[in-house]
Amino acid sequence: GAGVSQSPSNKVTEKGKDVELRCDPISGHTALYWYRQSLGQGLEFLIYFQGNSAPDKSGLPSDRFSAERTGGSVSTLTIQRTQQEDSAVYLCASSLTSGSLETQYFGPGTRLLVL
Amino acid sequence: QKEVEQNSGPLSVPEGAIASLNCTYSDRGSQSFFWYRQYSGKSPELIMFIYSNGDKEDGRFTAQLNKASQYVSLLIRDSQPSDSATYLCAVKEGGSEKLVFGKGTKLTVNP
Numbered sequence: 152g153a154g155v156s157q158s159p160s161n162k163v164t165e166k167g168k169d170v171e172l173r174c175d176p177i178s179g180h181t182a183l184y185w186y187r188q189s190l191g192q193g194l195e196f197l198i199y200f201q202g203n204s205a206p207d208k209s210g211l212p213s214d215r216f217s218a219e220r221t222g223g224s225v226s227t228l229t230i231q232r233t234q235q236e237d238s239a240v241y242l243c244a245s246s247l248t249s250g251s252l253e254t255q256y257f258g259p260g261t262r263l264l265v266l
Numbered sequence: 267q268k269e270v271e272q273n274s275g276p277l278s279v280p281e282g283a284i285a286s287l288n289c290t291y292s293d294r295g296s297q298s299f300f301w302y303r304q305y306s307g308k309s310p311e312l313i314m315f316i317y318s319n320g321d322k323e324d325g326r327f328t329a330q331l332n333k334a335s336q337y338v339s340l341l342i343r344d345s346q347p348s349d350s351a352t353y354l355c356a357v358k359e360g361g362s363e364k365l366v367f368g369k370g371t372k373l374t375v376n377p
Contacts, residue, residue, distance in 0.1 A: 184363070184365075193367045193369040199363045210364065251297040251358055252298060252317060254312055255312075257309040
């Protein structure tokens with residue numbers, strides 16, 4: 152079946168603009184995760200959804216970052232008033248459900264460059 | 267701050283050799299452990315997961331977990347040039363759904 156898909160694959164924006172990144176999880180997967188990978192940094196957790204609820208938003212770096220999920224499927228990560236330090240690859244992952252034994256499968260990522 | 271540590275490498279091995287990748291973690295409550303492979307410019311791809319102490323084998327890959335030492339490793343037997351990638355160790359902490367990643371070990375397999 153289809154894997155996790157993300158769009159756009161690349162995004163170039165100017166400092167101060169808002170951007171929206173989209174994630175389509177694997178069909179039937181109820182848990183969805185956003186991570187960020189910056190140059191020279193490891194993968195950093197941003198937010199986790201179970202269904203449409205976000206029980207863990209602890210990784211969102213500032214209030215400029217928000218995310219929502221509708222219909223238990225598609226999720227959108229929004230970054231307002233982008234800064235140059237927001238430049239990174241934003242990765243979405245999904246798992247069948249939540250729990251310590253569940254594995255997360257990653258999408259191809261969105262490469263964001265803030266000029 | 268809960269951490270996952272990996273030797274950043276680069277680790278270079280000849281084709282056909284065994285590559286050994288190591289990872290330590292700080293949270294004793296961690297319950298599940300994952301190895302992802304990431305080719306340059308690509309997203310992480312799951313290689314192995316392990317939950318119980320001991321060894322778990324899958325083809326040329328063996329994951330080893332020692333919870334007492336807070337240590338997890340990945341062995342790649344008969345290494346191939348196509349195994350050249352960055353290997354990410356990830357830990358899921360008890361009571362949390364998020365994965366905490368190490369910064370990865372870059373492996374090069376020389377023909």
